Amino acid sequence: MFATLSDRLADTFRNLRGKGRLSEADIDATAREIRIALLEADVALPVVKEFVGAVKERARGEEVSGALNPAQQIIKIVDEELVAILGGETRRLRYAKSGPTVILLAGLQGAGKTTLAAKLALWLKEQGKTPMLVACDLQRPNAVQQLQVNGERVGVPVFAPAPGNGVGNPVEVAKESIEEAKRRLHDVVIVDTAGRLGVDAELMQQAADIRDAVQPDEVLFVVDAMIGQDAVQTAQAFLDGVGFDGVVLTKLDGDARGGAALSIASVTGRPVMFASNGEKMTDFDLFHPDRMASRILDMGDVLTLIEQAEKTFDQEQAAKAAGKLFGGQGEFTLDDFLEQMQQVRKLGSMSKIMGMLPGMGQFREQLENFDEREIDRIQAIIQSMTPAERANPKMIDGSRRLRIAKGSGRTVTDVNALVDRFFEARKMMQQMAKGGGMPGMPGMPG
Numbered sequence: 255m256f257a258t259l260s261d262r263l264a265d266t267f268r269n270l271r272g273k274g275r276l277s278e279a280d281i282d283a284t285a286r287e288i289r290i291a292l293l294e295a296d297v298a299l300p301v302v303k304e305f306v307g308a309v310k311e312r313a314r315g316e317e318v319s320g321a322l323n324p325a326q327q328i329i330k331i332v333d334e335e336l337v338a339i340l341g342g343e344t345r346r347l348r349y350a351k352s353g354p355t356v357i358l359l360a361g362l363q364g365a366g367k368t369t370l371a372a373k374l375a376l377w378l379k380e381q382g383k384t385p386m387l388v389a390c391d392l393q394r395p396n397a398v399q400q401l402q403v404n405g406e407r408v409g410v411p412v413f414a415p416a417p418g419n420g421v422g423n424p425v426e427v428a429k430e431s432i433e434e435a436k437r438r439l440h441d442v443v444i445v446d447t448a449g450r451l452g453v454d455a456e457l458m459q460q461a462a463d464i465r466d467a468v469q470p471d472e473v474l475f476v477v478d479a480m481i482g483q484d485a486v487q488t489a490q491a492f493l494d495g496v497g498f499d500g501v502v503l504t505k506l507d508g509d510a511r512g513g514a515a516l517s518i519a520s521v522t523g524r525p526v527m528f529a530s531n532g533e534k535m536t537d538f539d540l541f542h543p544d545r546m547a548s549r550i551l552d553m554g555d556v557l558t559l560i561e562q563a564e565k566t567f568d569q570e571q572a573a574k575a576a577g578k579l580f581g582g583q584g585e586f587t588l589d590d591f592l593e594q595m596q597q598v599r600k601l602g603s604m605s606k607i608m609g610m611l612p613g614m615g616q617f618r619e620q621l622e623n624f625d626e627r628e629i630d631r632i633q634a635i636i637q638s639m640t641p642a643e644r645a646n647p648k649m650i651d652g653s654r655r656l657r658i659a660k661g662s663g664r665t666v667t668d669v670n671a672l673v674d675r676f677f678e679a680r681k682m683m684q685q686m687a688k689g690g691g692m693p694g695m696p697g698m699p700g
């Protein structure tokens with residue numbers, strides 16, 4: 255999900271790279287591109303308008319014109335606005351003060367409600383709760399059985415009308431289930447209701463009747479993120495017909511364009527609370543607007559890193575290093591290399607910093623084993639070189655390497671490794687400056 259949107263936004267930001275100041279025309283062009291990117295991703299028009307308007311207004315303001323790197327500032331704004339339309343802070347479940355917490359699920363048939371009910375039950379169980387599932391979808395053949403199968407998979411009991419009693423009345427079943435939950439000391443009751451293929455009055459009425467009967471603490475609207483633009487209309491219909499407190503997006507693992515996910519919270523004013531992203535019972539979690547935004551911008555948790563860097567780094571030094579890194583202003587030297595490492599170190603442990611970069615998850619184990627003293631060793635070696643050597647490491651020959659090794663208490667192999675690493679790093683940075691952005695970070699402009 256969101257691949258196209260991510261790519262388009264990355265292209266947009268790439269066009270801003272290297273610009274020291276943004277003209278009115280730059281801002282207009284960027285706004286236009288963001289608008290197209292969102293529309294192509296199926297984001298609802300009113301949401302797009304509001305989003306682009308907010309980004310544009312902020313882009314004209316002080317925070318961008320005064321910024322060291324306007325393009326990066328624009329990304330930060332887009333990120334913050336994305337978080338805002340996704341509902342802002344992560345909204346957690348509200349539990350009842352006394353008696354069982356009742357969660358009512360509503361949504362269209364096929365939205366993934368029954369699957370979600372079990373996923374939610376498992377998640378609650380892992381939070382130390384003792385949930386019970388209630389089968390009130392008595393319309394769809396097999397719905398009860400499906401919930402029972404799923405309940406068994408996650409080890410959560412299912413309350414359902416006894417078989418052979420005809421179709422049964424879902425409102426009665428729901429009411430009885432609360433009594434049963436109290437008797438059996440379940441602290442959360444998850445009520446699965448019937449869905450139809452399309453919105454219809456009878457369906458809405460039934461869900462509303464169940465709602466009135468069980469007085470839920472939370473009504474969650476379950477919606478398939480793959481249904482695109484329709485999701486917004488459906489959400490609106492459920493909001494009017496049943497009302498809900500939060501949204502659960504399912505099938506986020508699909509390759510749909512993701513506009514539904516970006517529109518629903520904004521259009522309905524109800525936050526997305528959970529996300530379901532796969533067929534496995536564990537493919538489910540709290541929805542974090544900030545992480546989703548980062549994912550869309552393909553930034554890992556780089557924003558936190560940028561924020562921390564802004565706080566920690568000496569701005570002037572940072573600008574100088576950035577100029578050398580990305581702008582081709584002067585040659586990147588061993589002094590810069592060392593200075594950077596010392597700056598980065600102020601941010602915290604290497605493993606923590608690297609862990610915030612996108613695509614670094616695969617190196618987690620190596621990062622955890624990273625020896626922080628390595629930086630001291632590098633520092634000793636670099637400081638044993640002459641200023642001329644630090645500026646131009648190419649001139650360090652065999653006999654000098656031996657002297658440097660002796661001077662720093664390291665071996666020639668260590669010195670060789672460092673010099674090789676430096677040249678490797680410099681080459682990589684030059685490539686980045688040319689190709690734009692860091693590898694795996696298409697959004698990062700210079």
Ligand code: GDP
Nearest residue numbers: 363364365366367368369504505530531532533
């Ligand atoms: P209900 O009619 O709303 O109860 O929907 P179901 O729970 O029966 O789900 C409909 C279909 O979607 C089933 O085939 C599920 O396996 C599938 N499904 C549910 N959630 C997800 C999800 O997050 N990802 C994927 N890929 N499939 C899902």
